[in-house]
Amino acid sequence: xxxxxxxxxxxxxxxxxxxxxxxxxxxxxxxxxxxxxxxxxxxxxxxxxxxxxxxxxxxxxxxxxxxxxxxxxxxxxxxxxxxxxxxxxxxxxxxxxxxxxxxxxxxxxxxxxxxxxxxxxxxxxxxxxxxxxxxxxxxxxxxxxxxxxxxxxxxxxxxxxxxxxxxxxxxxxxxxxxxxxxxxxxxxxxxxxxxxxxxxxxxxxxxxxxxxxxxxxxxxxxxxxxxxxxxxxxxxxxxxxxxxxxxxxxxxxxxxxxxxxxxxxxxxxxxxxxxxxxxxxxxxxxxxxxxxxxxxxxxxxxxxxxxxxxxxxxxxxxxxx
Amino acid sequence: xxxxxxxxxxxxxxxxxxxxxxxxxxxxxxxxxxxxxxxxxxxxxxxxxxxxxxxxxxxxxxxxxxxxxxxxxxxxxxxxxxxxxxxxxxxxxxxxxxxxxxxxxxxxxxxxxxxxxxxxxxxxxxxxxxxxxxxxxxxxxxxxxxxxxxxxxxxxxxxxxxxxxxxxxxxxxxxxxxxxxxxxxxxxxxxxxxxxxxxxxxxxxxxxxxxxxxxxxxxxxxxxxxxxxxxxxxxxxxxxxxxxxxxxxxxxxxxxxxxxxxxxxxxxxxxxxxxxxxxxxxxxxxxxxxxxxxxxxxxxxxxxxxxxxxxxxxxxxxxxx
Numbered sequence: 001x002x003x004x005x006x007x008x009x010x011x012x013x014x015x016x017x018x019x020x021x022x023x024x025x026x027x028x029x030x031x032x033x034x035x036x037x038x039x040x041x042x043x044x045x046x047x048x049x050x051x052x053x054x055x056x057x058x059x060x061x062x063x064x065x066x067x068x069x070x071x072x073x074x075x076x077x078x079x080x081x082x083x084x085x086x087x088x089x090x091x092x093x094x095x096x097x098x099x100x101x102x103x104x105x106x107x108x109x110x111x112x113x114x115x116x117x118x119x120x121x122x123x124x125x126x127x128x129x130x131x132x133x134x135x136x137x138x139x140x141x142x143x144x145x146x147x148x149x150x151x152x153x154x155x156x157x158x159x160x161x162x163x164x165x166x167x168x169x170x171x172x173x174x175x176x177x178x179x180x181x182x183x184x185x186x187x188x189x190x191x192x193x194x195x196x197x198x199x200x201x202x203x204x205x206x207x208x209x210x211x212x213x214x215x216x217x218x219x220x221x222x223x224x225x226x227x228x229x230x231x232x233x234x235x236x237x238x239x240x241x242x243x244x245x246x247x248x249x250x251x252x253x254x255x256x257x258x259x260x261x262x263x264x265x266x267x268x269x270x271x272x273x274x275x276x277x278x279x280x281x282x283x284x285x286x287x288x289x290x291x292x293x294x295x296x297x298x299x300x301x302x303x304x305x306x307x308x309x310x311x312x313x314x315x316x317x318x319x320x321x
Numbered sequence: 322x323x324x325x326x327x328x329x330x331x332x333x334x335x336x337x338x339x340x341x342x343x344x345x346x347x348x349x350x351x352x353x354x355x356x357x358x359x360x361x362x363x364x365x366x367x368x369x370x371x372x373x374x375x376x377x378x379x380x381x382x383x384x385x386x387x388x389x390x391x392x393x394x395x396x397x398x399x400x401x402x403x404x405x406x407x408x409x410x411x412x413x414x415x416x417x418x419x420x421x422x423x424x425x426x427x428x429x430x431x432x433x434x435x436x437x438x439x440x441x442x443x444x445x446x447x448x449x450x451x452x453x454x455x456x457x458x459x460x461x462x463x464x465x466x467x468x469x470x471x472x473x474x475x476x477x478x479x480x481x482x483x484x485x486x487x488x489x490x491x492x493x494x495x496x497x498x499x500x501x502x503x504x505x506x507x508x509x510x511x512x513x514x515x516x517x518x519x520x521x522x523x524x525x526x527x528x529x530x531x532x533x534x535x536x537x538x539x540x541x542x543x544x545x546x547x548x549x550x551x552x553x554x555x556x557x558x559x560x561x562x563x564x565x566x567x568x569x570x571x572x573x574x575x576x577x578x579x580x581x582x583x584x585x586x587x588x589x590x591x592x593x594x595x596x597x598x599x600x601x602x603x604x605x606x607x608x609x610x611x612x613x614x615x616x617x618x619x620x621x622x623x624x625x626x627x628x629x630x631x632x633x634x635x636x637x638x639x640x641x642x
Contacts (some may be wrong), residue, residue: 129540132556161513161550170620176543179548182512190507191500219450222497222581225546225574229482230496233451253546260543 007305010081017062025307029240034058047113055087074314078120079135092124098171103311142304198242211251270292328626343639345627355379367435376408395635399441400456413445419492424632431585463625498620519563528565532572545577
């Protein structure tokens with residue numbers, strides 16, 4: 001099947017490349033470790049020129065052969081590749097944004113082989129505390145593609161810096177960031193709490209649930225700075241084994257994150273996007289917190305990139321195959 | 322002046338020794354780096370015996386000469402020296418506790434030179450989430466010594482793990498722990514937030530105050546997991562310089578800690594105990610949060626140890642010199 005678009009999901013630690021066919025069908029995909037903080041450095045010839053630029057090298061490794069086979073193929077990319085530390089900075093667009101407005105705002109960098117790479121800008125919210133995202137906006141638009149774009153939605157993207165994105169009538173109107181994943185990592189690795197933890201192969205469901213419940217309890221209202229210490233004291237009082245402590249801490253932090261969602265979130269559909277095991281934790285915690293309408297979305301990034309390329313006129317929409 | 326008591330404040334990273342005279346007057350004091358995690362290991366003769374035990378060696382270095390000069394001098398110690406990782410474990414006492422009940426519960430370890438070291442037990446609270454302290458209970462009792470022991474008080478001990486101790490009629494009835502100091506340290510050293518921080522010699526008052534105010538704001542109600550990211554985004558939007566970011570984060574975390582204090586704290590006297598610069602930060606943040614009755618206490622540990630020694634009958638109370 002003839003390809004129509006090369007779509008790159010280019011973040012801090014990895015680069016995923018998709019060759020997309022009619023209607024955005026994934027024809028081939030690759031995963032490279034060449035995130036913008038881990039670029040290749042070994043010089044190589046690209047288009048007859050000796051090159052040592054990490055972005056060019058990674059780009060060529062990701063899809064050079066696809067472009068050799070089909071030279072006119074358009075290229076779109078999202079993620080940290082458009083940050084100040086990326087290949088070329090794509091200035092943030094302010095909320096509200098939708099697929100049409102972001103598709104019109106793609107930022108172009110010309111690669112050594114003469115191909116334009118169209119970079120999706122990140123999104124900034126400047127009402128109240130500023131908030132930014134790069135890459136997640138594309139996932140959100142990918143989720144919306146498969147839905148009837150009516151009414152209100154809350155889209156959760158758990159991770160190192162979890163995003164919760166409010167969507168109204170297909171438009172991103174507001175979002176928040178919770179540093180839950182990174183906090184879990186630094187506390188486990190570098191704080192007193194890590195010293196008594198023992199990593200278990202098995203998910204410690206009871207301890208996880210207890211963590212969530214503590215976050216929701218009266219004790220939890222004092223905030224996470226206060227409840228954190230319980231990950232240690234429940235160990236001291238033998239109420240948590242060393243193997244249970246990591247999942248207790250995970251549940252506690254996720255519970256505090258969910259307690260910070262707007263009250264309206266209880267009554268609108270929630271969609272989770274991200275790595276399967278992490279989404280499963282959030283789904284479990286959301287159920288414990290009484291959020292009723294939760295579902296999971298798949299393939300959000302490639303769908304979002306396809307939608308944006310269509311909106312930008314880089315490729316043609318097509319009836320489903 | 323004749324000494325009456327040797328008092329040791331023996332924590333994780335340091336050991337402070339006080340030679341106290343009548344009425345607890347400090348005759349001499351020393352500070353050693355021999356906390357229970359940093360004990361000496363070079364074998365030495367103690368009381369004619371070759372000794373390589375770190376606790377014995379540190380004890381001898383701290384006050385061996387005082388005991389040589391006055392062999393019958395009683396010795397009292399508080400802090401992590403009484404933990405499971407300490408010299409000898411002094412089991413926790415449950416709240417409520419006061420100077421009389423703790424003084425009756427001292428745990429004794431006999432040193433190589435035949436002298437008994439009386440260790441103050443830590444305190445545990447088991448209502449709701451368990452909470453523990455070792456050393457802070459002695460500071461609290463030291464603060465109470467100089468007050469008329471009537472009514473309600475809240476005593477704040479800022480630090481790596483800040484304690485907030487409620488006192489009613491001279492009795493410790495409840496306490497909470499906030500991991501504020503440790504969280505500040507691990508985030509600054511090991512998280513994304515540290516990467517754009519630049520340490521400044523000068524206290525960045527405006528940035529600190531802004532952090533406190535964000536914690537108190539509507540945004541702050543989503544919790545610290547959410548507001549943390551603003552330490553980065555306010556840098557991205559050039560609202561905070563790299564030099565301002567550490568004190569912004571400090572104010573933000575302290576603000577969230579104070580937001581977690583019980584509502585009743587606004588109407589009762591608050592006393593802060595601890596290192597001067599840190600107490601100054603808390604005093605500033607408390608004022609911004611509208612806490613009206615805040616004062617500072619000095620020499621709390623040595624006064625607390627004296628009071629406990631008197632309650633235990635190790636030494637005699639005396640009229641002030």
